Amino acid sequence: MSYCVNCGVELGAGAGSCPLCHTPVQNPHAVPDNDAPPFFPTRHEGVEPVSRRMAGLLLSSMLASVALCCGILNLLFYRELWWSFFPGGAAVMLWVWFAMPLLFRRLSAWCRLTLDTLAIGVYVLLIALAVHGLDWYLRLAVPMLLCAVCVCPTVIWVVRYRRLSILSSAILVLLTAGFLAAAVELFCDLYLRGVWRPGWSLIVLISCVGLCIPLIVIRRVPSLREEARRRFHV
Numbered sequence: 001m002s003y004c005v006n007c008g009v010e011l012g013a014g015a016g017s018c019p020l021c022h023t024p025v026q027n028p029h030a031v032p033d034n035d036a037p038p039f040f041p042t043r044h045e046g047v048e049p050v051s052r053r054m055a056g057l058l059l060s061s062m063l064a065s066v067a068l069c070c071g072i073l074n075l076l077f078y079r080e081l082w083w084s085f086f087p088g089g090a091a092v093m094l095w096v097w098f099a100m101p102l103l104f105r106r107l108s109a110w111c112r113l114t115l116d117t118l119a120i121g122v123y124v125l126l127i128a129l130a131v132h133g134l135d136w137y138l139r140l141a142v143p144m145l146l147c148a149v150c151v152c153p154t155v156i157w158v159v160r161y162r163r164l165s166i167l168s169s170a171i172l173v174l175l176t177a178g179f180l181a182a183a184v185e186l187f188c189d190l191y192l193r194g195v196w197r198p199g200w201s202l203i204v205l206i207s208c209v210g211l212c213i214p215l216i217v218i219r220r221v222p223s224l225r226e227e228a229r230r231r232f233h234v
């Protein structure tokens, strides 16, 4: 058994050169045999990665089969209630969330997020219609969803297209989270009491602002910014 003097890889009996680093073999006890079969396999064996389109089609078929099975079961059991609309609606929502980005790559992040939120809206509407809760849907769910549709894509657009740094993005996301918490409490209070009494959302908002202050200081002071970049490898 011989080994390459340069890289140490094991050599075949009749090898004239190293198959890895191509260093010529100088072995007086082994005559090079160029017709000998290669000592190492020359074909690359590996499983081809699944394409995004195939993964999307697979996920779509899984979700469609779940919805179809629930529909068939609904026709056989508990026919007085159309319960299959709930898993069916969830399957449609999951398809919009996960399968659609795989199948349609050209959709922008803004468009995807809007469609994701709309899918939640349609699904919640389905539930509201089933439980006769159109009142809470219109007065509570719709304002929250509209708020999310307006705020979240805007934040993504600002982060992506204005090419914000990680620090600036973190500040923006924290402030948005605080604002959304305040908006959620506002809509809940208006629906339940008719008047806005800020409570838990104020704590969330103050905490977010409190977290933003050191980030703003770090962003403004170049030496601190460099130190943070070195420590966190950003």
Ligand SMILES: [Zn+2]
Binding pocket: 004, 005, 006, 007, 008, 009, 018, 019, 020, 021, 022, 023
């Ligand atoms: Zn070698």
